[in-house]
Amino acid sequence: MGETALSYASGVSATALLGETIGENLERTAARFPDREALVDLASGRRWSYAQFDAAVDEVALGLIEAGIGKGDRVGIWAPNCAEWVLTQYATAKIGAILVNVNPAYRTHELGYVIAQSEMRLIVSAVRHRTSDYRAMLAEVGFGQSEQSPRAQQLVFIGEPGWDALVAAGRAADPARLRERAATLGFDDPINIQYTSGTTGFPKGATLSHHNILNNGYFVGEGVGYTEADRVCLPVPLYHCFGMVMGCLAATSHGACMVLPAPAFDPEATLAAVQSERCTSLYGVPTMFIAELDHARFGEFDLSSLRTGIMAGSPCPVEVMKRVADKMHMSEVAICYGMTETSPVSTMTRRDDSLERRTETVGRVMPHLEVEIVAPETGLPVRRGEPGELCTRGYSVMLGYWDQPDRTAEAVDAARWMHTGDLATMDAQGYVNIVGRIKDLVIRGGENVYPREIEEFLYQHPDIADVQVIGVPDEKYGEELMAWIIMRPDAEPLTADQVREYCRGRLAHYKIPRYVHLVDHFPMTVTGKIRKVEMREQALDLLDLHSAAAIRSA
Template sequence: MPTTPPSARSYSSGTSGVPLLGDTIGENLDRAVHAFPDRDALVECATGRRWSYTEFAADVDAVALGLLALGVAKGDRVGIWAPNRAEWTLAQYATARLGAILVTVNPAYRSHELEYVLNQAGIRVLVAADRFRTSDYAGMIAEVRPRCPALEQVVLLDGPDWEGLLAAGRAGDPAALAERQAELSPDDPINIQYTSGTTGFPKGATLTHHNILNNGYFVGELCGYTEHDRICIPVPFYHCFGMVMGNLAATSHGACMVIPAPAFDPRATLEAVASESCTSLYGVPTMFIAELADPEFDRHDLSSLRTGIMAGAPCPVEVMKDVMGRMGMTEVSICYGMTETSPVSTQTRADDSVERRVSTVGRVGPHLEVKVVDPATGRTVPRGEPGELCTRGYSVMLGYWGEPAKTAEAVDPAGWMHTGDLAVMDGDGYLSITGRLKDMVIRGGENLYPREIEEFLHTHPDVLDVQVIGVPDEKYGEELMAWVRMRSGAEPLTAESVRVYCAGRLAHFKIPRYVHVVEEFPMTVTGKIRKVEMREQAAGILAGPEVPPGR
């Protein structure tokens, strides 16, 4: 059998003359404070609060010493459950100073998901907003707390809890914090981020200082960041996009983090860019589409913008042209990755063509490797042929928290993370994502796994069986559709009745938009559900002249 020459294989490694960082996050922040003491570190537009690097470090230390006073030890899990706000960022760097493991909890979670994460991670201290919009965080915490034995302390941000923590920290001994930080290693776990899993429950990707600090740093390097950059971060902090590609990319370069609003708001984002002279703007394509469509778009002075990052979903070519032309982001970068890889594995460069930016996810990042393999044999395929994308290097997680078997399924003995995504590598090493091995649905940048939603809907007393698929959607890229078999005698479910059942128990973006009631599912001769056929049928159902059954 002929073999593929090495140069023609779908393999690429990211060479770099810039070495990996060997710091902990706290040490790296100290370097930025020493180099840029008076430069802006953090701006919160909603409140007008701002911190220089010196002021930011002082408040980070106060939070860290406050947590130390609560008895937080190295390796303890500290949860953070809040929308984007300055206190979120302070907690991020404070836990890093202590060597506590920050568990980022999605602000859209409801009691069902919160309880699972609190127990699975063994969270000892939970820092949380009291409420935001329709989310009563304090109420949900009170509801689940009796069933969460590890949870010892809850620190609510909007009242005496947080102020008490800061006061205790400011009265603490800085030498105790310095002593703790000196005990830390860059290879210590520092962050658990939950990513939906096919097991029916989220899995906690466990990441180190070395993982996320270097990933943020090199993403920033490819964006050309310096201390003169000001990065507008409307993407959520609970995800790597916000806290790594945003916050850590900024502080590792002495740049400024700008929080435009607690949650994404296109007008507030545009106002933040203009008022703070931001040089970089982040978002998923739907965010940029919303900003460009704002009726007052043209009155905002965006002339300071130079670059930014778009990730989470493919970018339509016209949107990319508008982002570069109307928004002035001529150096905008496309990134691809996953939580388990800290997150970025590939990225376009500033001099890449528009075509490259809309048709590929760029080339491998510095100090990383990527390859495309035949899922059946594991052999690297020739360039131009599809296969499963794998990545290896400093960015790969330690594993899924408390789930060694699931870790072994994702990371092979040679250290390759199997992404589950189908990709093609061209002759220049650029990668295009062509599909998914599994049935993951990407809705507006959120990665959703049908099995988790199916498991929850199975708790409905009238549901005999349920299958969830992704269907095309103009606004979000994909939406969820549930195919449901009802128990005998039960009234058919509708999209509205499913929404009511899920409200307060499942994050809003996980609630199916469409519900289709069936007698049977399409099956193979061996009894396996044919989701491919379901998706094909769904296209006809949703395009039909009549309202889909159960919609």
Template sequence: MGMGASRTSVARGDTDTPLLDETIGANLERTGRVHGDRTAFVACHQGVRFTYAAFDAAVDDLAASLLGMGLVPGDRVGIWSPNYVEWALVQYATAKIGVILVNVNPAYRTHELTYALNQSGCRVLIAAPSFRSSDYVDMVASVRADVPQLERAVFFWTDEWQSLRAPAPPAAIDRVRSVSAGLRPDDPINIQYTSGTTGYPKGATLSHRNILNNGFFVAEGLRYTEHDVVCVPVPLYHCFGMVMGNLGATTHGACVVYPEAAFDAAATLRALESERCTSLFGVPTMFIGELAALAAPEFAELDLSTMRTGLMAGSPCPVEVMKQVTSTMHMPEVGIAYGMTETSPVSTQTATDDTLDRRCGTVGRAAPHVEIRIVDPNTGEVAPIGTPGEFCTRGYSVMLGYWDEPEKTAQAIDAEGWMHTGDLAVMDDEGYVNIVGRIKDMIIRGGENVYPREIEEFLYTHPAVADVQVIGVPDERYGEEIMACIKLADSVDPATVTAEDIREFCRGTIAHFKIPRYVSFVSEFPMTVTGKVRKIEMREQAIVDLGLQSAAAIRNA
């Protein structure tokens, strides 16, 4: 991957393997014909297993029932559920008949649900009845009057759901095949709402070509075959789960394993052993949790000998965590991928034979059939090698646009087709990319650009630090000051580590203007359900805790 880097920060992934020119339904059928007897999906927490032949047949039955409801290609159907095998059935059934699946975050409550259903125009919602503190049945009932286009809500495991799962007559299956044959790879098939920090989320609209190929090439990068068993504890409503997990596996005849409905470190470790998994996906916080869980007596004899590879993505990965996963979890070929929902999601990925330093210190090179470049966010000019700038990408993976929001689409995708990510990145002379932060997260202290990721990576080398997030907070003198929010390792007595200890650790090793003025010891970070740290929320809380309201007022004036 990533050939063609030049002295400017421009590169293009290789094109030796052609793009898949088919729909998701056609690809699943092809996999089913070749690997019908192989296991396709395992839901450990449900005690459910599907072979490819059985899964494809169940998808056809459900697709026939959806057509029987009066749905037609281009209609929208919402899915609101944590990780159950039913989620995958709905994903592939809607794709097979050209119905656009609208992913609804399981953490949403009534306000966000109403927005997503109305903005996308969902005719049908399919959901779990409840999960943890979320009573989905009650919430749907409470919003029905505010969602006039919603004609029907169906809940898993009810009689109504079971009737949709019932074997369809031959004529209904023939209709599924007829509708499927009329679909095209560039048809929209999925709407995923991005977790915006201001305003309402935007519905990234993705095609068969977008997500089928992205899943396929991510799996190619991990060297998947039909013998791989892929553990997917990440949420299915997100690209990481449904594209890199599900589609990456099914395009290769590999097996998908769901350990639990939501992330549980111990359940994930048990699934790795019991299902003889070869690959594991997760955001860094998940891997941190799994490494901590491995210390429990329950897992003293855990057999991870079948493990080989996997991916960390979703947020920057601490180098020390990557090194521990490689050795402790028996994942010598674990890699890093970088992307965003709007790019299906992966734009760069490390290779399994990259050095550990490359896999720890970069997000890899341009993915196949993807162009990347790094530009000065102020001038739009392509940055020289080694100079930070905004990461932009172009190619098959760029979304069709934001659903029903052409102006926001035009702000994100320029006239030449480049998706502007808002991420700050640096490219080296071999085309490897390092993400150094978000444009909006970059700290400007007294005129110096400070990248939080650099300081975080340094602080991870402190033996007492388990996790750390660096943010900028308002300052009347410098404009912004640096604050480090630190989670101490479980083995560390909090009374033995002070803020001054942390600053002293930095002195003489990193530049003076990068040393955190403020150090806070915390037990947790505010997180999204996909494992991303909400730095804006941390900054807002710090302003209150540190009494920086007057500095904030000056900065925002």
């Protein structure tokens, strides 16, 4: 590929897309590997073989049919990671109901919105999680009070008689009803709504089909070489694509085992799960891997069973990737890049990629997909090596935002390219590097500054555990750089002068942070995405920059 080539690549593959529903795929796997373990829920001590798991899914599916849930009806799931979450995921798919993932961190404002916007008919819910009283919040928004809705609403609480009654009804039902329903389903049917956490306004419901998420999960599994011998440790949230698609569907489409270490991320429980279950694969966002590596008892756990895993959710620091490959035995660990609207993975590193490729890029385009990098101002592909907006096209692009055609048209153009909002470059071999968000780009005195470059540089400092760089208002330059830093345990706190001195002579002067803020943690979403918008808002108060922020610029 010459230097003048455009930043476009398509994923050529000899492996065909799966043309089946999630239910059909699960049944095929269960028939091939009936006695292999499918699901382990360590918090409750329960285990299912594939034959048992498929049978348990059918009971929940029939229970939902008995409850009057029809094809296309929306069924909410609001719970931390647990076996019932996974059973509900596959049961709704088997009957053609649309599973609506509700973020475990939601409060009544967001909960009420997604219930109304998706017109949920039934919610499978935990009673509580951490400080959240789900039962009280559901009562507060009026769910289950039929006079509030044109159609009856039903509540099923996990671990209570409602769940047991649902399963019992399914067990007593005629299995032929499930076969009849399955015969009406197509793999392009909508099967899942995932609300993306918008930085402003209400979230949008990305609507995904069997074809979208089954194939994405399958090809992620292919990318890390899954077989029925693999055991996949999933400390990432099931309510997000990372857990339910890259985790569950990647596993079940290959006959691998899903291991749930705890209801929510706990570094020690995760390390213990890898050891006790002899897991071969471990998932996490970079902050999770950092927490595991820096855990006081890290050296006590036998992680030698690991060979692979996936790091995704936010850009991975090079130094963290190297430690994961070396100290956690994950020599084949992959980096995945994507977004909910693309089911989610668009690019991925491969097992035979060098460590440099796996630490400096987010890999190449996935099979059967296309990616291009375009100039935001023209929409035309840029030359290889030049930054622009990353776009994805193919089977993985969502059906649209639920009941929001205008918002869909803003994100997916007439040629069916999904615009990610991420700034990226593509090299001559087709490897993609994410250099920031379009909204994160800092323009300091006319110079374009990509925070990711400065973050990668500062990660090399021996006392810095994690770092995020943002732009803050400045009266002279328009924007200045601010580094938020988490120190390594037992390291002496760094001053702003020390950080600047470390950069001096090694970074261009306009890339050296003017401000340094030491913190214990970053504001982030439940899925581990750093909320730089919130960091900028806090910076206005921390640095008293409200007057600079009020200055209008062209």
